[in-house]
Amino acid sequence: MSKEKFIYNTHTLQYEKAKVPLRMKLLRAFGFVCAAVFTAFIFTLVSHRLFPSPKEKVLLNEIKYLKAELTEASGSIDRLSEVLDNLQKRDAYAHRMVFGMEPIDQSVWQGGTGGHDAYKEYRQFKNSGDLMINVREKIDRLKRQMDLQSRSLDTIIGVSKEKEKLLAAIPSIKPVRSDKLARDVKVLSGFGYRIHPVFKVPKMHTGIDFTAPRGTPIQATGAGRVVKVGRSSGYGLCVEIDHGYGYRTLYGHMSRMDVREGQTVVRGQKIGLVGDTGTATAPHCHYEVIYRGDKVNPIQYVIDGLTPEEYQDLVKAAETANQSFD
Numbered sequence: 001m002s003k004e005k006f007i008y009n010t011h012t013l014q015y016e017k018a019k020v021p022l023r024m025k026l027l028r029a030f031g032f033v034c035a036a037v038f039t040a041f042i043f044t045l046v047s048h049r050l051f052p053s054p055k056e057k058v059l060l061n062e063i064k065y066l067k068a069e070l071t072e073a074s075g076s077i078d079r080l081s082e083v084l085d086n087l088q089k090r091d092a093y094a095h096r097m098v099f100g101m102e103p104i105d106q107s108v109w110q111g112g113t114g115g116h117d118a119y120k121e122y123r124q125f126k127n128s129g130d131l132m133i134n135v136r137e138k139i140d141r142l143k144r145q146m147d148l149q150s151r152s153l154d155t156i157i158g159v160s161k162e163k164e165k166l167l168a169a170i171p172s173i174k175p176v177r178s179d180k181l182a183r184d185v186k187v188l189s190g191f192g193y194r195i196h197p198v199f200k201v202p203k204m205h206t207g208i209d210f211t212a213p214r215g216t217p218i219q220a221t222g223a224g225r226v227v228k229v230g231r232s233s234g235y236g237l238c239v240e241i242d243h244g245y246g247y248r249t250l251y252g253h254m255s256r257m258d259v260r261e262g263q264t265v266v267r268g269q270k271i272g273l274v275g276d277t278g279t280a281t282a283p284h285c286h287y288e289v290i291y292r293g294d295k296v297n298p299i300q301y302v303i304d305g306l307t308p309e310e311y312q313d314l315v316k317a318a319e320t321a322n323q324s325f326d
Contacts, residue, residue: 063128070131077138084145091152103152109145168267169243171221171301175251175287176210176274206295207250207288208302214283216274218251220265221287221301229261235286236277241265252286253278 092103122132220241227248228240235252239259242248255275265271276283289298 067128067131070128070135074131074135074138077135077142081138081142081145084142084149088145088149091149091156109148165223166245168223169245170247171243171249171289171298172303173219173221173267174210174302175218175221175249175285176212176216177219207252207286208298209284209286211282211284212274214255214273214275216283216285217270218254218272218274218285220267220269220271221249222247223266224249224264226259226261226263226265226271229257229259232278234279236280237272237275238278238286239271241271246292248290250286250288250290252288253280253284255283 088109122129122136125132218239222241222243224241224243224247226239227242228238230238232238232252235250237254237257238250238252239254239257240248240250251271253275254272254277256273257271258273259265259271274283274285280286287298289296289301
């Protein structure tokens, strides 16, 4: 029961019951309601913070777990990035040391994407936005570096295949196997001025003479395409092979030719037989190496089955001035 209030009326000299205006009553009621609502809000907020509901507990645990997973993922990406950096260093070595190519520029390798803010949507999350941006930046950088590395490896594969063709094409073996030679391989007529067997005067000998019994197989010294098969006044029956990359080889004084023009041959394939056609004085294979149009010393391209010491002896023997066989 509310207390009644009385006021003293000086005119009537009596206490009269006080009357509260309706506006005041409404204002008091509104204030009470506001206080009640505010108190309920504070109570609810505190209770939810201190005593979350089961559903909220599940969500909070899930958020905590996801943040832990993101942190772990960030560490894993860092480790993958280290592995990729190591692979890139090995890639750079292959480019620079093995293939003589320019490796990936480090400024390109370490550079970012640039441009607009690609992670703007994450910045609205105050609690996890920075973590998500950090992980996303690492993932994007890793993807970009993997793309660079993939293209670099494609380049290496292409160059290595070309190098493989080059190595297969360059003349590198003797036209006649060592076990088929009639004389010690150290005793041969080499490149340079030699006494012509017919005219008995010094004359430039542009190849190496490998003596062997008539009918001994002659082999291609590198992969290539046969560009000449026929008879020459000096070389007799001869074969010429274009190996590409500026290299050609010539095989003279054959008794028989076993290839045709336009035919593709591989290193070690039989192309004919030793003979003494042309100006030869004894059965042998006259062998020449032509590089970019110039006849060069074939001894530099005869490296099969020889130790370094044997190769040096062969070089010295090929440089000794003696009589050629053609």
